[in-house]
Amino acid sequence: MLGKVNSFGLSGLDGYRVDVEVDVSQGLPRYDIVGLPDASVKESKERVRSAIKNAGFKFPESRITVNLAPASNKKEGPAFDLPIAVAVLSSSKQIQIDESFKDIIIIGELGLDGRVKSVNGILPLLISARDEGFSNFIIPRGNMMEASFLDGINVFALETLQDVSMFLSRAKQFFPIEKNVWKPETGCNFSEDFARVKGQFAAKRAMEIAVAGGHNILLVGPPGSGKTMLAKCVPSLLPELNFEEALEITKIHSVAGVLDAAHGVVKSRPFRSPHHTATTPALTGGGKNAKPGEISLAHNGVLFLDEMPEYQRSTLETLRQPLEDGVITVSRIASTVEYPASFMLVASMNPCPCGNFGSRELDCKCSPSQIDKYLKRLSGPLLDRIDLKIDVDRVKFFDLASESNEEPSSAVRERINAAREIQRQRFKNEKFHTNAKMSSLAVKKFCKIDKQSEELIEAAFEKFKMSARGFNRILKVARTIADLAGEENILAEHVAEAISYRNIENIEL
Ligand SMILES: Nc1ncnc2c1ncn2[C@@H]1O[C@H](COP(=O)(O)OP(=O)(O)O)[C@@H](O)[C@H]1O
Ligand SMILES: [Mg+2]
Ligand SMILES: [Zn+2]
Known part of the structure; x- marks a missing residue:
């Protein structure tokens, strides 16, 4: 039978x-x-x-x-x-x-x-x-x-x-489960908030821009300058999730078996911070059951690599393709599967092994060759995919001790949401939704600049010996800065600010 x-x-x-x-x-x-x-x-x-x-x-x-x-x-x-x-x-x-x-x-x-x-x-x-x-x-x-x-x-x-x-067999009646209506999480308590970070206006500004446009960002500074603290503020800044994005994330988390059963469909953007000892399969996915890795779990959210040079160089290299394409191909015994991996990279690092290079107060004890070796752990092509780089110096005692109220993340998030809305409208007929994801063709179409801005970029090229690849990056970031300002056209001041995030201290992007 x-x-x-x-x-x-x-x-x-x-x-x-x-x-x-x-x-x-x-x-x-x-x-x-x-x-x-x-x-x-x-x-x-x-x-x-x-x-x-x-x-x-x-x-x-x-x-x-x-x-x-x-x-x-x-x-x-x-x-x-x-x-x-x-x-x-x-x-x-x-x-x-x-x-x-x-x-x-x-x-x-x-x-x-x-x-x-x-x-x-x-x-x-x-x-x-x-x-x-x-x-x-x-x-x-x-x-x-x-x-x-x-x-x-x-x-x-x-x-x-x-x-x-x-x-x-219809021996007993059961009822179908009740439908829930999905709502994004709002106003929850995040582990860190800009309100608790004293001073650091430049770093906060750079982070606001990065989150607003979905740009990858690298924080460079000595130990204790607050890089980790700043990065942990990112969840409190992330723009609201929509249901479609939530389903995409949930599918991945569900397959990976990391879903919170009590919640069902996720309600906020993921913030994944794998430890620097993470293996390549843990990061990119794969292994015996070809499970999604950290970069896929970070889809539609953030991947935070604290102390980036501490990660295996070969592991970091595998991030290049997903940073470019937003997907990762995972091989298995007989076939391959593709997992989405469109995330914003937030990374931090010391400027040198001792951490004091470029510091105003402390002496760097590293030899040029030690510094060189340290920076070489990050390959050019990887750094090339980072749109903003910001120096984070130790906060001054005056700022730390001040009683002044810092702007809370919720206020910054409102500006970010507004800038995201402008991008959503602008890109409504495109396959991408943020400035960071523009192709070079899209940059041509959406990032027109005036003569004055052109001259600024030209001067920057000369001065910083910038690569041609840096050009699009400046325009994308300038586009986000203009969006935050509610300006339809990119102005020279936006371009000037975007340029300032390209070249700091000894790391060339
Ligand atoms: N701007 C700041 N405002 C308030 N506290 C700060 C600030 N910068 C650093 N701190 C304090 O110093 C600690 C160490 O900062 P951390 O983020 O770990 O530095 P880093 O990652 O750069 O080594 C933080 O947990 C925080 O208590
Ligand atoms: Mg740290
Ligand atoms: Zn040093």
């Missing part, structure tokens, strides 16, 4: 339909699964067998063949336990699936006790299945929040194999 159940499997961030077919026939007891990678077959078999017994059913003592079609695609993860168990129970006539549930999609892992356990990737699975026209789903109870923000589908979030069985 053949039992068939519909499920969905994950490939990257997309779901594909999987038919779970089970044949229970006479013969010596045997239990085979085809269509799963070798390693997971054994585990799945044991979980399904125990769950069926512990849920009060009988595991058929006959010949059982489970086929997960298409077999060419090796399925990953434990999410097929539940559909396999249902198909076994159906083919052994222990449950009678109601005709109306013929097309229901079943997804879930099983515990040995018959409990339905949460799985990774529910959101992308549901979205793909909905796109293919499926509208009824059984998912684990633990994944309920994640599913609750999607329209146009009926989702039953069940807790045990018994419940699933009673539901499918």
Whole structure:
């Protein structure tokens, strides 16, 4: 007797339909699964067998063949336990699936006790299945929040194999989960806020510009100057998220298994700060299960690399392609998957190994060759992708001790939101939404400058021996400065300020 159940499997961030077919026939007891990678077959078999017994059913003592079609695609993860168990129970006539549930999609892992356990990737699975026209789903109870923000589908979030069985045979009534309306998080308590950072007006201004245009920024300064503190203010400045962006982020976090089950769809932009000992796969993704890495988890948000020269140079080099394209290609054994990785890079570093190079008060003890070696840890092409660079000097005692009120992040964020809105309007027919993401063609179109500005840039070229690549960068940043000022045209003063973020101390961009 053949039992068939519909499920969905994950490939990257997309779901594909999987038919779970089970044949229970006479013969010596045997239990085979085809269509799963070798390693997971054994585990799945044991979980399904125990769950069926512990849920009060009988595991058929006959010949059982489970086929997960298409077999060419090796399925990953434990999410097929539940559909396999249902198909076994159906083919052994222990449950009678109601005709109306013929097309229901079943997804879930099983515990040995018959409990339905949460799985990774529910959101992308549901979205793909909905796109293919499926509208009824059984998912684990633990994944309920994640599913609750999607329209146009009926989702039953069940807790045990018994419940699933009673539901499918209509022995007991269950109700679809209630829909939640997604709202971005506002006014929450961030770990740091500009209000607590005394002085540092230049650095704060540069950060405002960076966040407003989505530009990568590098903070350079001696230890204790507040670089880490400033960078940690970024979450409090980030512009509001929209639902579409939130879904993109959630898909990635869901597949990576780092989603907060209580929240479901994320409500604020990610701020990821991987430690400098992070391996390349941890940063870019990959490894055994080709999970998304930190740069994908930072999608639509921020990747913060504190003390950037401390990271493995080879690891930093892998950031070049995603910084350019906004996606990362992750290889796996038989294929490759692509994960989005469009993030803003915030990085910090000391100007030299001792940290005092260029300081007004303290002496640098490093030799020129030591400094050179230190800076060489960051390659030119990587630095070339950073739009703004700012010197952060130790704050003066006078500023630190002052009782004056600093402008809070919330006020800065309002200006940032306004500048983002201008960009959204300007780029409404484009594939990108921020100034930082303009191609050189788009720069030509959107960043026209007057004669005076042209002369300024020309002088900067001469003076700083700037590369031609720096040109577009200056124009993009000038565009953001103009947007913050609410100016339609880029003025000479905007260009002059943009130039000032290009060349500081000993690091050439
Ligand atoms: N401008 C400032 N306003 C208030 N506190 C500051 C400021 N700069 C530094 N600090 C204090 O000094 C500490 C060390 O700063 P930190 O951000 O770790 O420096 P860095 O990362 O540059 O080494 C901070 O946690 C903060 O308490
Ligand atoms: Mg620090
Ligand atoms: Zn030094």
